[in-house]
Amino acid sequence: xxxxxxxxxxxxxxxxxxxxxxxxxxxxxxxxxxxxxxxxxxxxxxxxxxxxxxxxxxxxxxxxxxxxxxxxxxxxxxxxxxxxxxxxxxxxxxxxxxxxxxxxxxxxxxxxxxxxxxxxxxxxxxxxxxxxxxxxxxxxxxxxxxxxxxxxxxxxxxxxxxxxxxxxxxxxxxxxxxxxxxxxxxxxxxxxxxxxxxxxxxxxxxxxxxxxxxxxxxxxxxxxxxxxxxxxxxxxxxxxxxxxxxxxxxxxxxxxxxxxxxxxxxxxxxxxxxxxxxxxxxxxxxxxxxxxxxxxxxxxxxxxxxxxxxxxxxxxxxxxxxxxxxxxxxxxxxxxxxxxxxxxxxxxxxxxx
Numbered sequence: 001x002x003x004x005x006x007x008x009x010x011x012x013x014x015x016x017x018x019x020x021x022x023x024x025x026x027x028x029x030x031x032x033x034x035x036x037x038x039x040x041x042x043x044x045x046x047x048x049x050x051x052x053x054x055x056x057x058x059x060x061x062x063x064x065x066x067x068x069x070x071x072x073x074x075x076x077x078x079x080x081x082x083x084x085x086x087x088x089x090x091x092x093x094x095x096x097x098x099x100x101x102x103x104x105x106x107x108x109x110x111x112x113x114x115x116x117x118x119x120x121x122x123x124x125x126x127x128x129x130x131x132x133x134x135x136x137x138x139x140x141x142x143x144x145x146x147x148x149x150x151x152x153x154x155x156x157x158x159x160x161x162x163x164x165x166x167x168x169x170x171x172x173x174x175x176x177x178x179x180x181x182x183x184x185x186x187x188x189x190x191x192x193x194x195x196x197x198x199x200x201x202x203x204x205x206x207x208x209x210x211x212x213x214x215x216x217x218x219x220x221x222x223x224x225x226x227x228x229x230x231x232x233x234x235x236x237x238x239x240x241x242x243x244x245x246x247x248x249x250x251x252x253x254x255x256x257x258x259x260x261x262x263x264x265x266x267x268x269x270x271x272x273x274x275x276x277x278x279x280x281x282x283x284x285x286x287x288x289x290x291x292x293x294x295x296x297x298x299x300x301x302x303x304x305x306x307x308x309x310x311x312x313x314x315x316x317x318x319x320x321x322x323x324x325x326x327x328x329x330x331x332x333x334x335x336x337x338x339x340x341x342x343x344x345x346x347x348x349x350x351x352x353x
Contacts, residue, residue, distance in 0.1 A: 088332060139191065153166075317337060
C-alpha cells in the first residue's frame, strides 16, 4: 500500500484476527466471535467501536445485512503488507517438491507442467506457470529431408542442443541434392546468429545475392524461409492446472462466476499480460481481487514469483485462488517452487547432452 492507514496496535491485532478467522471459515466475523478469538479483555462495545473505525477506513465491510464483517481488498492488502506472519513449509513437503523438480529428467516444458501440477496439488487451488520467454534463440544447424507428396521434414537445431522438427508443404518436388544445397547455404551463412535476425535478413540476403545464385538454390532457399517462419503460436504461453479446485470455494462456485473465470483463463493474451506484469518484480508479487484489472478475478488473488535462467527472469509461476486463501502458506510455496524451477532449468541448460 502506498499510504497505509495508521492503526493502533489494538486495531491492528483485531484486524489480523478478523482476517485470519474469515480466511479460515469463509463467514463474516461478528464482534462476539472476534472478542473470543482476540484474547483481549475488551468489552463488546469497544470491539464494535474498533470495527466501526476499521470499516470507515475501508479495511472491512458488512456484506448485505450481516452483523459480521469481512475484509475488503484494502484490508487484505494491509494484512499482507503489514500483519502477515509467513509460516515455513513443512520439511516433508519441501523434500517432496524438491524431489519432483530437481530430479525431473524430461524436457523443460514437462518440468514446468510438473511445477504447475505441484502448485495446484499442494495449495488445493489453481497452479499456473508461464513458459520461458524466447527472446534469444540461436540458429545452429538445419537439415531438410524429402518426404512424399512434396512434403519436407525440417530439422532445426537452436541454442545448444534444442531440436525442433516440423513438416512443411513445398510448392513443388525438390530433390535431396536441392535440399542439401539449401541446408549448406543456410548453415554456412547463419550458424551462430540470432534466429529472429535470421528470419528478418534471409529474404534480404537472398535478394542482394540473387545474381550469384542458381535458380535451384534460390528456390530451395525460399523453402528454408518457409521453414523458419515463427511457430511460437503452436506453443502454449502458460500451463494452468487445477482450475476445478476453485469450485470448492463457495464464493467462486456460482455458474456465472465460474464461467467468467474460465473464460478469462482461456483468453491467453489477457492472462499472459497479467502474468508478464510480475516477471520483472523480485520476490513474490500478489494481486488481490480488483488489483488484477480483470472483473472475473475480483474474488480471486494471484500469488506469483518469477523464475530465472542465468540470473535473467524468463517466466512466472503462481497460485490462483479466492481472496481468502491462506497467504502464509501459499507465499512460501510459490517462492520455493520458483527457486527450484530456476535451479532445475539452469541445471538442464548446463548439463551435457
